[in-house]
Amino acid sequence: MKRNFKKLPLLFIFILFLVAPQVLDNYFIYLLNLFFIACIISMGLNILTGFAGQVSLGQAAFFGIGAYISSLCVIKLGLPFWLSLPLGGVMGAVISLVIGLPALKVSGYYLALVTLAFNEIVNLIMIHWKNMTNGTDGLTIPSPKLGDFVFSTDGSKYYIIFLLAFFLFIAARNILRSKTGRAFISLKDSEVASQCIGVNLAKYKIIAFMISAFYASLAGGLHGIALSYIHPQDFSLFRSIIFLMVIVIGGLGTPGGPFIGAALFTLLPEALGKFQEYQELIYALILLGSIIFLPSGLIKLPGRIITVANRVSPKRQKSMPPA
Amino acid sequence: MFFEVRNLSVNFGGVRALSHVSLDVQKGEVHSIIGPNGAGKTTFFNVISGLIKPDSGSIIFDGEEIGHETPWGISCKGIARTFQNSQLFITMTALENVVTGMHNHTRSGVFSSALAVPKFRREEAEVLQKAERLMEFVGLKGWERYPSSSLAFGQQRLLELARALATNPKMILLDEPVAGMNYEEKQRLALLLVKIKEEMDITTLLVEHDIKWVMQVSDLISVLDYGEKIAEGNPEEIRNNERVIEAYLGKRRTLA
């Protein structure tokens, strides 16, 4: 009986999101699509950076790799979306070995540089490989089809995006609660002790990179579907930085952080409206502010407020457990 | 011989951390290593656990040469360790630390975890139970759900011990296990070592500064000074050994 109650809020949220498109305006559905895509990337990056402790400024590259591969499979090979999406994801995971292997030798600043360079190279390839990617003209993507049904509206696309996002969410949550998740956290907390317990450092660093690349690539494929158009500018170094920003501001290494960050990232451009051109600046200022004042992220903000409130009005001491 | 170290030497850019150290440990023994600060004791442990590669010499464990193994390889062979400065997984709870210790004895891979298949769920339940029993064994019952960083220092050492035991080792290396403990805790740990030897059939190699405690728990004691082994024997022999006394009280040194 207890177990069923635990799953109730999740079920409730699932149903809520499931019926959302029926009642919401098209514009909001479009926003939700972007939100879920942002969530997927954030979850993947959270596993890599928040839990396994590996810095990566290259996530936009995988976002782009997934977008281009998935779209090109549809355009040039005529594959259906439900094949091209996972294909993009798998390719992304395989390519992630390019930065996963150097990650075994370097960490911290050096790793940041490697991933930065990787992102720039991939971006340059996207711009210059005109035959495949159409370069700076961008690529127009046809709507996904299932048999005779065409997913042409935001509402129909919503279901593809939401269901995949939800599935990936459950998978991520399960992974983090398992042996693999513990291995990641142990790597971040104490590489030395982790190894001496028997965690194969190399293997788990690579797994972390592959999982986050898989997530980012899938998100990229969905991005292509949602916007029906992709452009190398979407996958620049700056994008990578925003992805990192998003989870840092939301709360690195926390279960809820990625979603707050993703919400902020999706809503902010809309909330700014006329002040769009200040967008980057505002992001960067929020980021700087949160790094300096709230390093554990916005998600800890309520907790912080409560702690401060407690200090002002002392409560009873918690009783100690039996010896 | 269960565990042998032959002529082990380690240099750090000109500084001789360990110089031709040889050691024998019998199965089931409690073998202590003592010596003044800087004698190379922790370096010795770091080499055995694979964190540092020796410049020369060999380490043979249960018949196998392990001198050039990776740390995780050594863990698989059955050697576990604790650390001088607490290396707990601080973002995890106490129980999770111990559960992580069972890493090599859980089979579930990334995919079965992601999909939470029944086999994975069963394994998680088993592992949780075993971890709880280990925490009880070391005397930390009740502290399972607490963040590991909230434990007192002496308790943290016990937690590291539980985590090391979770790897199901044949031999454990304890680096200053009683540092920061009061008299009762030290006595309890001494009893625990006996239990570990008799109930779990685990050999113990330890490094410690508390000479009295070392004399109490050890079967055999080796003494290091300036990276060399200068004496070896049972507690009685070491207590009266001239060279050992000189190493600790000599003109250039302060009491350990």
Add this chain to the structure above:
Amino acid sequence: MLLQVIVSGIIVGSIYALVALGFILIYKGTNIMNFAQGEMVMISAYFGLMYHIYYKMPYLAAFILTLLTAGICGILIERIVCRPLLKSPVMSVIIATIAVSIIIKNIARLVWGSIYYPFPSPFSLTPYHLGPIMITPKDIGTIVITLILLGMLYYLLQFTKIGAAMLATASNQKAASIMGISIKRVFSLTWAISFGLASAAGFLLAPQVSITPEMGDIVIVVFTAAVLGGLESLTGAVVGGVLLGIVGNLAGFYISTAFKDVVSFLILITILMFKPSGLFSRGAMRKA
């Protein structure tokens, strides 16, 4: 023709060298990798623009004033951003300096817009012919100014008390503070000098590329130069910068201009993978 390419490579490389030097100075001195170095170059170019064009100051005066303004900015950034983060993990610092770079770039965009501002050089552009190569007084001026600045820095570090304090802090912070050196002051000074070097580079670079907020994007070349030289070596940074200038030009000439960018990144990844300690270091020290 090859010689010409190499010579131009040396010229542009000397500008890279200045920036790389500033970058290493901060890394060696304060253990921070400053991802905003490129933006420092860019914003200094704008300072120069203001002083020289808008306020119509003579070149030399504008140059010196830019250096001073840059120095002050360096101190400000160190105080506001780096001090609070002294005890934070590496990741926070990376993110912070990246955030700073984005902030600076956007301030430039908002204040001056995205148009190209041309910047004149006081040296003439008519080339001399030195055998097979053509070299302009501007190029010579660039090299001369670079050498002067390098010389001044060398003098500072080797022959003055302040320089000794900086070197001491760089090699062992704890020991330096025990000896009575104010670490905080050294940090501020390090950032000020680094920003100053970046500003000089900005001044020299501006006539060549025209001033835009995107000027700072050359920074990836600088990172590569710094890593090439080994992040612990100041001379390495200089050599790395010049080397990359040459290699980049060669790649641009023989392969294609697009490839010029890729080359830096490829070199960066290769070095980081196989010899992270750079070409000029003695190899990684063993951890005790």
